[in-house]
Amino acid sequence: MSADAVFCELGARTNFSFLEGAAPAEEMVVFAKKAGLAGLGIADRNSVAGVVRAHAKAKVEGYPFQPGARLVFADGTPDILAYPKNRRGWGHLCRLLSAGNLRSKKGDCTLHLADLLEWQEELLLIVMQGEGRPEPESLEVLLGTLKEHAGNRLYLGLAPHYDGFDRHDFAVLAAIARKAGIGLLATNDALYHDPHYRPLADVVTSIREHVPIAGAGFLLQKNAERHLKGPREMARLFSDYPEAIANTRKFFRELAFSLDELSHQYPDENADGETPAESLRRLVAEGAAERYPEGVPEKVMRQIDYELELIHDKKYEPYFLTVHKLVKFARSVNILCQGRGSAANSSVCFCLGITDVDPQKFTLLFDRFLSKDRDEPPDIDVDFEHERREEVIQYIYRTYGKEHAGLTAAVISYRSRSAGREVAKAFGLSEDVQSALVSSIWGWGTSPFTEEQAKGAGLDAADPLTRRVLAYASLLMNFPRHLSQHVGGFVITRDRLDEVVPIMNTAMPDRYMIEWDKDDLDELKILKVDVLALGMLTCLAKGFKLLEAHYGEPITLAEIYQDHRDAVYDMICRADTVGVFQIESRAQMSMLPRLQPREMYDLVIEVAIVRPGPIQGNMVHPYLKRREAQRRGEAVVYPSPELKAVLERTLGVPLFQEQAMQIAITAAGFSPSEADRLRRAMATFKRTGTIHTFERKMVEGMVANDYEREFAERCFNQIKGFGEYGFPESHAASFASLVYASAWLKTYYPDIFCAALLNAQPMGFYAPAQLVRDAREHGVRMLPVDINHSDWDACSKARAPSTRMLSTRATPACGR
Numbered sequence: 001m002s003a004d005a006v007f008c009e010l011g012a013r014t015n016f017s018f019l020e021g022a023a024p025a026e027e028m029v030v031f032a033k034k035a036g037l038a039g040l041g042i043a044d045r046n047s048v049a050g051v052v053r054a055h056a057k058a059k060v061e062g063y064p065f066q067p068g069a070r071l072v073f074a075d076g077t078p079d080i081l082a083y084p085k086n087r088r089g090w091g092h093l094c095r096l097l098s099a100g101n102l103r104s105k106k107g108d109c110t111l112h113l114a115d116l117l118e119w120q121e122e123l124l125l126i127v128m129q130g131e132g133r134p135e136p137e138s139l140e141v142l143l144g145t146l147k148e149h150a151g152n153r154l155y156l157g158l159a160p161h162y163d164g165f166d167r168h169d170f171a172v173l174a175a176i177a178r179k180a181g182i183g184l185l186a187t188n189d190a191l192y193h194d195p196h197y198r199p200l201a202d203v204v205t206s207i208r209e210h211v212p213i214a215g216a217g218f219l220l221q222k223n224a225e226r227h228l229k230g231p232r233e234m235a236r237l238f239s240d241y242p243e244a245i246a247n248t249r250k251f252f253r254e255l256a257f258s259l260d261e262l263s264h265q266y267p268d269e270n271a272d273g274e275t276p277a278e279s280l281r282r283l284v285a286e287g288a289a290e291r292y293p294e295g296v297p298e299k300v301m302r303q304i305d306y307e308l309e310l311i312h313d314k315k316y317e318p319y320f321l322t323v324h325k326l327v328k329f330a331r332s333v334n335i336l337c338q339g340r341g342s343a344a345n346s347s348v349c350f351c352l353g354i355t356d357v358d359p360q361k362f363t364l365l366f367d368r369f370l371s372k373d374r375d376e377p378p379d380i381d382v383d384f385e386h387e388r389r390e391e392v393i394q395y396i397y398r399t400y401g402k403e404h405a406g407l408t409a410a411v412i413s414y415r416s417r418s419a420g421r422e423v424a425k426a427f428g429l430s431e432d433v434q435s436a437l438v439s440s441i442w443g444w445g446t447s448p449f450t451e452e453q454a455k456g457a458g459l460d461a462a463d464p465l466t467r468r469v470l471a472y473a474s475l476l477m478n479f480p481r482h483l484s485q486h487v488g489g490f491v492i493t494r495d496r497l498d499e500v501v502p503i504m505n506t507a508m509p510d511r512y513m514i515e516w517d518k519d520d521l522d523e524l525k526i527l528k529v530d531v532l533a534l535g536m537l538t539c540l541a542k543g544f545k546l547l548e549a550h551y552g553e554p555i556t557l558a559e560i561y562q563d564h565r566d567a568v569y570d571m572i573c574r575a576d577t578v579g580v581f582q583i584e585s586r587a588q589m590s591m592l593p594r595l596q597p598r599e600m601y602d603l604v605i606e607v608a609i610v611r612p613g614p615i616q617g618n619m620v621h622p623y624l625k626r627r628e629a630q631r632r633g634e635a636v637v638y639p640s641p642e643l644k645a646v647l648e649r650t651l652g653v654p655l656f657q658e659q660a661m662q663i664a665i666t667a668a669g670f671s672p673s674e675a676d677r678l679r680r681a682m683a684t685f686k687r688t689g690t691i692h693t694f695e696r697k698m699v700e701g702m703v704a705n706d707y708e709r710e711f712a713e714r715c716f717n718q719i720k721g722f723g724e725y726g727f728p729e730s731h732a733a734s735f736a737s738l739v740y741a742s743a744w745l746k747t748y749y750p751d752i753f754c755a756a757l758l759n760a761q762p763m764g765f766y767a768p769a770q771l772v773r774d775a776r777e778h779g780v781r782m783l784p785v786d787i788n789h790s791d792w793d794a795c796s797k798a799r800a801p802s803t804r805m806l807s808t809r810a811t812p813a814c815g816r
Contacts, residue, residue: 005231005232005234005235005245006038006231006245006246006248006249007037007038007186007230007231007234007235007245007248007249008037008038008039008040008041008064008248008249008251008252009032009037009039009040009041009187009188009190009228009229009248010041010043010066010068010081010083010126010185010187010248010251010252011041011043011070011081011126011128011157011159011187011188011189011190012028012032012040012041012042012043012190012228013042013043013044013045013070013190013191014028014042014044014050014054015050015204015479015480016044016047016049016050016480017044017045017047017070018045018480018481018482019204019205019207019208020045020191020204020208021044021191021192021204022191022192022197022198022200022201022204023191023192023193023194023197024053024478024479025042025050025051025053025054025057026053026054026056026057027193028040028042028054028190028193028228029054029057029058029061029063029065030057030061030193031193031194031228032063032193032228033061033063035228035229035230036230036231036232037228037230037231038064038231038248038249038252039063039064039065039066039249039252040054040058040063040064040065040066040228041065041066041067041068041081041083041252041255042054042065042066042067042068043068043069043070043081043082043083044069044070045069045070045072046069046070046071046072046097046100046109046111047069047097047109047502047515048067048068048069048093048094048097048501048502048515049409049411049480049483049515049516050480051067051068051259052259052516052519052520052523052524053520054067055067055258055259055260055523056523064252066083066252066255066257067083067084067090067257067259068081068082068083068084068093069081069082069093069097070082070128071096071111071116072109072111073111073112073113073116074110074111074112075112075113077112077113077116077142078127078128078129078130078139078142079128079130080116080125080126080127080128081125081126081128081157081187082096082116082123082124082125083123083124083125083126083251083255084122084123084124084255084257085122085123085124085153085254085255085256085257086122086256086257087257087261088121088122089121089122089123089124089257090257090261090262090499091496091499091500092119092120092121092122092123092499093119093123094498094499094500094501094502095119095496095498095499096111096115096116096118096119097109097111097502097515098498098502098503098504099111099115099118099119100115101502101503101504101505102503102504102505102512104505105505106504106505106506106507107482107483109504113142113145116146117145117146117149120146120149120150120153123150123153124153124155124251124254124255125146125150125153125154125155126155126156126157126185126187126251127139127142127143127146127154127155127156127157128157128159128187128189129157129158129159129169129173131161133165133168133169133172134169134172134173134176136172136175136176139176140176140179140180143156143176143177143180143182144180147180147181147182152182154182155182155183155184155185155247155251156173156176156177156180156182156183156184156185157184157185157186157187157189158170158173158174158184158185158186158187158238158241158244159186159187159188159189160188160225160237161222162222162223162225163222167240170238170240170241174241183243183244183247183250184241184243184244184247185244185247185248185251186234186237186238186241186244186245186247186248187248188225188226188227188228188229188234188237189226190226190227190228190229191221191226191227192226192227192228193227193228194227194228195224195225195227197227197475198221198223198224198226198227199468199472200472200475200476201221201226202216202220202221203423203426203472203476204476204479205219205220205221206220206425206426207422207425207426212425212426212427212428213426213427213428214428231245259524260524262500262501262524262526263525264493264524264525264526264527265493265494265495266316266318266319266322266492266493266494266527267318267322267400267404267492267493267494268318268494269318269321269322269324269325270317270318270321275317276317276318276321277308277312277317279317279321280308280311280317280320280321280348281308283321283324283351283352284304284308284348284351284352285351287350287351287352287353288300288301288304288351291350291351291358297360299360300347300360303347303359303360304347304348304351307346307347307348307370308348310370310372311348311370313372314370316370316378316527318494319378319380319527319529320348320349320352320380322492322529323339323349323352323354323380323382323529324352324353324354326382326392326395326396326529326531327339327352327353327354327382328353329392329395330384330391330392331353333391334541335384335385335388335391335392335541336384336385336537336538336540336541336557337382337383337384337385337392337537338355338356338382338383338534338537338557338734338737338738339354339355339356339380339381339382339383339734340355340381340382340383340730340731340734340735341379341380341381341530341728341730341731341734342378342379342728342730342731343355343378343379343380343381343730344357344359344730344731344733344734345359345658345730346359346370347359347360349380354380354382355734356557356558356561356734356737357730357733357734357737361600372672378527379528379530380529380530381530381532382529382530382531382532383532383533383534383537384531384532384533384534384537385533385534385537385538385541386533386534386535386537386538386760386763387538387760388538388541389488389531389532389533392531393488393490393511393531394510396490396492396531397510397511397512400492402497402503402512403496403497403498404492404493404494404495404496404497405490405491405492405493405497405512406490406491406497406501406503406512406513406514407485407486407488407489407490407491407506407511407512407513407514408485408486408489408490408491408513408514408516408517408518408521408528409483409484409485409486409513409514409515409516409517410483410484410485410486410487410517411480411483411484411517412480412481412482412483412484413477413478413479413480413481414476414477414478414479414481415477416438416473416477417438418481419473419474419476419477419479420434420437420438420469420473421434421435421437421438422473422476423469423472423473423476424437424469424473426472427465427468427469429469433457433458433459436456436457436458437453437454437457437459437469439457440452440453440456440457450470451470453470454466454469454470483504483513483515485506485507485508485511485513486513486517486518487530487532487533488530488531488532488533489518489521489528489529489530489531490528490529490530490531491514491521491526491527491528492527492529497514500526501514501515501516502514502515503515534738535760535762535763535764536581536738536742536760536763537738538760538763539742539756539757539759539760539763540557540738540741540742540745540756542755542756542759542760543745543749543752543753543755543756544556546752546755546756547745547749547752550752551749551752557737557741560740560741560744560745561737561740561741563744564599564600564740565744565747567747567748568740568743568744568747569597569598569599571743571746571747572592572597572603572743573592573593573596573597573598574592574593575589575590575592575593576746577589577592577743577746578766578770578771578774579742579746579753579754579757579764579766579771579774580739580742580743580746581735581738581739581741581742582607582735582738582739583603583606583607583739583743584764584765584766585610585765587610588606588610591606591609591610592606594624595609595624595627596627600736600737600740601649601736603736603739603740604729604732604733604736605623605650605655605732606736606739607727607732607735607736607739608655608656608727608729608732609623609655611727614655614727618717618718619653619654619655619718622653623650623651623653623655626651626652626653627651630651636648636651636652637652638652639707639708639711640667640707642666642667643663643666643667645666646659646662646663646666647659647663653718654715654718654719655727655729656727656728656729656732657679657727657728657729658728658729658730659729660678660679660719661675661676661678661679662675663715663719664678664694664698664701667701667702667705667707667712667715668697668698668699668701668702668705668712669701669704669705670697670698670701674697677694678694678698678719694716695716695720698712698715698716698719699712699713699716702715746778750775750778750779750780751775751780753775754771754772754774754775754780757771758771758772
């Protein structure tokens with residue numbers, strides 16, 4: 001045993017070997033560094049879904065890491081660990097895994113030895129010995145075949161089983177390796193990082209095999225040895241085969257690939273004879289002329305030039321051209337669409353027709369979308385009619401092919417309810433106890449189980465079995481269960497997508513997805529475009545068609561946006577908003593008479609203010625009080641002229657993420673990149689748990705700039721509320737436009753509005769019967785279904801407020 005032993009673990013699995021590995025990738029990296037391993041390779045079962053997380057953590061820790069995969073074959077071939085030597089090798093590994101995925105149903109990967117032989121170039125391979133005793137004859141044949149193709153890139157793995165036969169098995173394997181002329185390589189074949197995680201490994205085995213732990217028998221691990229072990233312990237275990245330890249370092253040093261090499265190459269979308277920059281500038285100029293028919297204001301031109309220069313510096317022109325291409329296709333086939341999110345901060349997106357929010361009419365922050373100080377890709381979200389979005393998706397596949405376009409993955413993880421039920425089942429608790437335990441949990445969060453919840457389920461909190469159930473359920477939370485498809489995030493590449501990341505089938509035919517989620521793509525700076533579905537766009541599209549068919553009045557969203565009328569705002573102020581986009585909930589209805597919206601920006605605030613973030617941050621009542629004071633003619637007092645410029649539009653109360661960023665920059669001395677990290681901590685729909693790390697810098701920065709400490713702390717506490725759910729102003733502005741459009745349609749054509757809502761179901765807060773009742777209250781006459789007269793969709797039969805509508809869509813007995 002050498003005190004200076006150097007060992008790299010190359011057989012480690014994470015919890016992305018679904019229900020096999022029992023530890024997160026990040027924890028494996030941290031523990032490997034602490035244990036003194038010279039390097040760590042992650043090789044999950046037929047997948048690279050977890051390697052980006054390990055890569056990101058290794059970069060933070062400054063620790064050597066290499067991505068690979070454990071190839072598990074369907075033809076009886078022993079498991080083989082495959083690691084790419086270089087970028088070409090990574091492409092081959094992805095092609096290999098993609099081949100297995102695409103011949104299988106979603107979630108499976110069916111590999112054959114022939115697949116490996118086809119794609120083995122530039123891959124280093126480790127043949128693993130399975131459970132049981134070595135079989136020399138078959139192993140010699142396999143090694144001979146592999147060596148013929150892989151040569152000195154092939155190794156035979158030695159992994160102890162700790163069953164009393166390791167010395168014998170190692171001797172047999174060493175003899176086979178000598179005969180085949182290949183090297184031995186040591187691994188502990190780790191399933192988790194810490195031996196204390198062995199019981200959790202038993203739990204996931206029980207879940208995987210659908211048997212309680214008490215009846216799992218030999219399916220469970222024989223001992224708690226399958227964890228990451230330090231170099232001294234591994235050298236002791238392999239003292240008879242020191243070359244197997246030395247070869248781990250040699251193997252690791254031959255791996256020159258890094259996931260950072262996967263720089264994104266967007267497809268060329270420029271017109272013939274033009275560079276992408278020239279095509280983008282031309283399209284923006286044409287769009288600006290349409291958006292500003294009386295001439296493009298000088299301020300707008302300066303902003304456009306600034307954005308185009310930044311886009312050119314980042315080489316993002318093809319990305320904007322691709323999104324423009326998708327929007328152009330949708331409109332060519334009369335699919336309503338509208339960009340939203342941070343893209344609404346961009347004048348370029350506005351001029352390209354991607355968004356309908358003029359950034360010059362709002363105080364929007366372009367740096368929220370794209371910044372010189374942030375080395376990250378932009379993110380453009382485009383909503384399409386939910387009934388016709390599939391047409392856009394299939395257009396993408398027709399245009400680029402599955403080899404160049406794929407949906408982003410979504411990692412479905414264990415939450416409190418699912419973790420509690422599965423662990424209780426693994427420990428043999430009855431179904432009624434399982435149900436009682438999960439029913440004590442509100443919502444779908446990941447808060448640890450408490451003794452009170454156990455008592456509420458009728459369990460004895462002091463009982464050791466109960467304590468184990470609670471403890472392991474808490475550990476299982478956030479473990480990935482499986483990969484699903486993202487709601488609409490697309491990755492589109494010029495080079496083959498299946499040489500960047502493995503692709504797989506989805507549950508839907510003619511759809512394909514990749515193995516990485518949006519956070520993985522952000523980490524690797526790979527661009528994606530979100531092709532999302534919105535029910536209200538379907539409703540409006542159907543409403544416009546009915547309006548033209550029955551009233552002879554064609555209209556567009558753009559025309560409605562320009563047609564601001566008091567009658568529409570009167571209806572909104574009365575909270576007569578059943579069916580109206582975003583403001584139909586009871587909470588929104590109760591706010592409308594108090595807020596009294598009279599212009600578009602009031603709707604922006606209405607969309608954003610009834611959210612957990614502003615409520616938790618104590619922003620709602622201060623804003624309403626100041627609005628009342630403003631109506632009485634009282635002036636709003638601001639803490640400084642600088643903050644007045646930031647907060648004037650919301651009467652001194654920060655309601656939006658962009659304002660939080662501006663406050664941090666203006667009052668606390670944050671750099672734009674620091675402000676963006678603050679924004680990330682407030683990320684919509686996430687509880688990041690990291691926003692508190694900015695408190696000292698922000699409060700002390702504001703105090704240093706002569707703001708009262710009490711005011712600084714109050715500001716930060718308000719901003720901290722965004723950790724629950726803070727709304728970007730650009731997002732709210734995009735939604736506010738649809739609020740007005742749907743309210744306009746309901747105000748002037750309640751019959752058309754109700755018919756369109758019924759035809760766009762399912763969507764919204766209200767059942768069809770409630771929508772029908774509301775229409776009747778607005779003077780619309782409703783007729784029952786008539787087999788002789790009804791269409792599939794509800795339709796209008798008159799040109800008066802007493803419109804009659806007939807429909808078979810909601811009749812279960814009627815097929816289309």
